[in-house]
Amino acid sequence: MERTFGRNVVEWTLDAEGRPVSARGTLREVFSDLERSSDELRAQRQVVRETGVEGDQGGHLVGHRFMGDQGNANLFAQNRNFNVGAFETLENDYARFVNNGYEVQFSHTLGDFSAAGRPGSLTVEYRAVNPQTGEVFRSYAQTFQNQAGQTYRRQYYPNNPNRP
């Protein structure tokens, strides 16, 4: 399933229940002030109820600030601490890359699913590219566990002399 939101394009691979297994795409814009619809909030609660464990919240496989409301296709039961900690730090890096002229191309792959459909891991691969030259300025592959205590080291600071 492929969707475009502004100039961002993401393709999701879904399981038989319509829940995401992976997402890959290109981010060129950040939509910081988006509100979530009641349908989106309901879908977030539903994914936790159906597949989650205590301490989970309905997390977006691709940040809401990049793709807005996408419903079940973009939601998974995510440990709350991981969501608001390491994963948000990663999304903040994506946003800073984009806001400073880079394109972010990424792949997010869920794995180690429980019988209920809760992913136990998330592997992130990304590159930050100067869209004018195609040169890759940062590329990284990291595997997180869907649990508390995850870390991600911020990579981008706004004083970058190489910015496009």
Added chain:
Amino acid sequence: MDDEASGVVIELAKELIKLIRGIEPKWRNAYYRFDWEPGRYGGTGSYTFDSKITLIDALTYSPFFKSMNEKGKKLSTLLKEQKGVLLLVADSNFDYEIKFDFKDMGRWEISKMDGGTGIPAGL
């Protein structure tokens, strides 16, 4: 480092050299950096040829990173270290060297951001 850990290091070096030879036959130096903490691990890399430095693209070479990062994870378990950074440096003479830092998780970053050149910082 025991024999099993040494074997993993040799596998890492072979795999890095094999990939870079395939990408650019005229390569000179190649770098793979792996970092780990409880519950997470990740890798990045770069190589040189002529005067150019190119980052190893995590999307294009996804199977490479999956394999290398799994080996890095295995090595970290064998070393019995909770967290650390590993840097593997190889050259076109097929010599290689591995370094570890178990304290500074920001050591040897490979990036062209923030003035980085793509060579591991501080190397």
